[in-house]
Amino acid sequence: MAAIGVFCASSQRLEGRWLDLAHDLGVEIGRRGHELVSGGGCVGMMGAVADGAREGGARTLGVIPQSLVDLEVADVKADELVVTDGMAARKTLLIDRADAFITLPGGLGTLDELFEVWTTATLSLHRKPILLLDSDGFYSGLLEWLRGATKQEFIRPEAMAMILVSKDVQESLDLVEEALIRT
Template sequence: MKIAVFCGSGRGVNPIFADKARQLGQLLVQQGHELVYGGGKTGLMGVIADSVLEAGGKVYGVMPLTLTDKEIQHSGVTELFIVTDMHERKAKMAELADAFIAMPGGIGTLEEIFEIWTWGQLGYHYKACGFLNINGYYDQLLGFIDTVVNQEFMRPEYAQMMQVSADAEELLELLINYQAPAQKWK
């Protein structure tokens, strides 16, 4: 499988985030998966890409032209796709990937995984999505999702589309065994 990983272009304050990015990269290769990501060499993005490459795996980066200088594109990836803008970036990543993981990151990471999750809810794809909830990073967000469901702005089955684990191996297993719910408007 090709797994898209959305994560920070920074490393965050806690070194565990980079450690877990490195471990996820190694695990992807061990299990025969390939990485699709944002194409940068900085932050967690760079850590996971380097980890996959060092383990002998394949890495596909997707970066908008306007960010090639700002994010400092990774020159060692298997293939780097330069696209027009962020909309095209997400579309290309969605096209390439069979499943999606959000690791710790900022608002861009959230925007990316939420759009992919929404596309799944709308039936644009039937691919698995997951949060790698390192050190409880997404706990408050997941609590908010419970509020969204409890206030009936989202059906429980669509909230359950998002697989969640603090353990990368368990999360990959959940993604591999994922079964999409019935289409929303069927």
């Protein structure tokens, strides 16, 4: 069993397909016997992945800053809900508590978490698998930009090779599980 950290959108105005993707990932995390580590929210994709994980039988850990608890968006159904004093402490704890990371579609906060976990990996602060779930080509523009930055030597090829990319839930977890075996 691994603790799978999932980064994703918390927006409440998303199309149903994105909520379904998050829910399906959560269910599969549970079905495969893993634990979910999330940002501790109960709304948007974050809430959908947590609900799905519980449906699939997973233990859920949410890490949320007090400011979001105050907005009443905390996942109070989480098996463990850790409240931090801010976003930086939240990210540090998410990185510490997860064994691998899957990034679903999201906005600025999701990208911030992805780049934090990726940067810390490039600095050899951890060797945890990092996967970008590029459903419906959501991240195709970002991936193109990253490949271009790598060609121009702004990003080392070894750093770029750290990011696993998948198009669907099953393949995502297959790749993460394979990577966990290698680490």
